[in-house]
Amino acid sequence: MGKLAESRVETEKLLFSGITGNVLILGMVSFLTDVSSEMIYPLLPLFLTTVLGAGPAFLGVIEGVAESTASLLKLFSGIASDRVSDRQKLVLFGYTVSACARPLIALAATPAFVLFVRFFDRVGKGIRTSPRDALIADSVDSSLRGKAFGFHRSMDHAGAIVGPLIATLLLTFFIKDIRTIFWLAAIPGLLAVLLIILRVRDVSRKRGENGAFMRMVPRGKLRAYLIILFLFTLGNSSDAFLLLKAGQLGVTPARIPLLWMFFHLVKMFSSMPFGALSDRIGRRSIIVSGWCVYALAYAGFSLAATELHVWLLFAFYGLFYGLTEGVEKALLVDIADPGERGGAFGWYNFAIGAGALPASLIFGIIWQKAGSQAAFAFGAFLAILAAILLAFLINTKENPGKRR
Structure with a gap:
């Protein structure tokens, strides 16, 4: 015992x-x-x-x-x-x-x-x-x-x-x-x-200095990271389109809430383990993996033909959130100056919000004009492009887990 x-x-x-x-x-x-x-x-x-x-x-x-x-x-x-x-x-x-x-x-x-x-x-x-x-x-x-x-x-x-x-x-x-x-x-x-x-309660930290607004605009690696996030977000349309696709493939209105709950369960159980894994092997590889999962999931939705496909794809797609949501923020903190972390999060949220606004509009127009397969293919393409740019342009030299 x-x-x-x-x-x-x-x-x-x-x-x-x-x-x-x-x-x-x-x-x-x-x-x-x-x-x-x-x-x-x-x-x-x-x-x-x-x-x-x-x-x-x-x-x-x-x-x-x-x-x-x-x-x-x-x-x-x-x-x-x-x-x-x-x-x-x-x-x-x-x-x-x-x-x-x-x-x-x-x-x-x-x-x-x-x-x-x-x-x-x-x-x-x-x-x-x-x-x-x-x-x-x-x-x-x-x-x-x-x-x-x-x-x-x-x-x-x-x-x-x-x-x-x-x-x-x-x-x-x-x-x-x-x-x-x-x-x-x-x-x-x-x-x-x-x-x-x-x-x-707040904790002690380095305070940012007052200055002109332009001094608050991200520079260097942080700016590059935010631009890449914005590019990815342009292809990250509302998940409402996935529910629309699910309905077209036979998921009844009564089962839609169950599908949505199942989706959140996958996100809930995967977020903390993948976040902890990023502490050991580095953030960039986890985020790149998440964006590749996103691309594969969208490719899968473009080809899905049955309700079983929908449930399997929603489970797989949920891993994208587990791989990226917390880890993207952790990488932001790794890159940002300690005295400007609040501003870095502000720009992070602004970049994602600015990308999300046109993302669903673009996706919906492509769906209406060229069909759902073309729309999902567009989202998958931008995810792969963003993953490649992140892998080559954002160089995280040290493993976060080895720092203080």
Whole structure:
């Protein structure tokens, strides 16, 4: 029994090493916030179209305005976080704005009110994201950043699983009014805010210097990395197109939520292991592998012919997220100057947001004009191109795991 106990302790140490207090609490905050968010947003299209009488075009306007707002604010909040004394206050303010705004959708009598609420929800996200990621980076040893960001993404995906399940159970057995679900979504959101107040603290770090905006524009290797990320993102269209393809191949509306939950399970279970692996063998090779998985998955979707193909491809495609989401952030921290990490995350989020806006439009036009095979082929091509550029232009000489 003694040896078994020792073995269990060593396993726990290996599993949780690098998950410091801030990393753990911010992971729980993201879990609760995603539970709150995902209780609402899967129901939002139905609420807009059947209750408020909006059309698909207005839904597109809402999401376009929301994500554009978040992308811009992530840039400026990241730059600001390098120059403030306490990033925890920025993180707290951002989560509080979203937690208070999101449930107000229950009061909506017009589609315009939903646009108003969604705008302020994304304002909160834009304010909190870059400072939060910079705080995670500074709260953990550099040799364990991949694992820390992987853990954070795993908790986020876990919330994306639990939220819709709670909403489904409530609507099936206890509640008939969608607006009640929106009000109840305030509970996990406010719990997340409470956790930040009680447990999240800033850590000492090199502060950025005040200066002209152009001094904040990325240079050198960081600029090259962000340009490559932008190129990849241009081919990374909304996953809604994958669900559209799944429906065309026979996945019924009743099974779509199960497919989506299965997809998030793969992302949840793969994020932390691949993040930890990047700490040992280097970030670049993991990201290149992830982008190659993306290209192969998109090629597979272009050729898929049965529902079985769809389920297998969604499982494979989920690995792309596990390989890249946390590791891309860890590589960003490896490259960026310690005093400008918040700004680096701001530019990172801005580059991805700027690429995501036209990505789905381009994909949809290609699908409509040349068919789904051509659209998926376009996404696969850009992923391979970006992987080649990353492999040859971003030289990470040392293994992150060998640093302090």
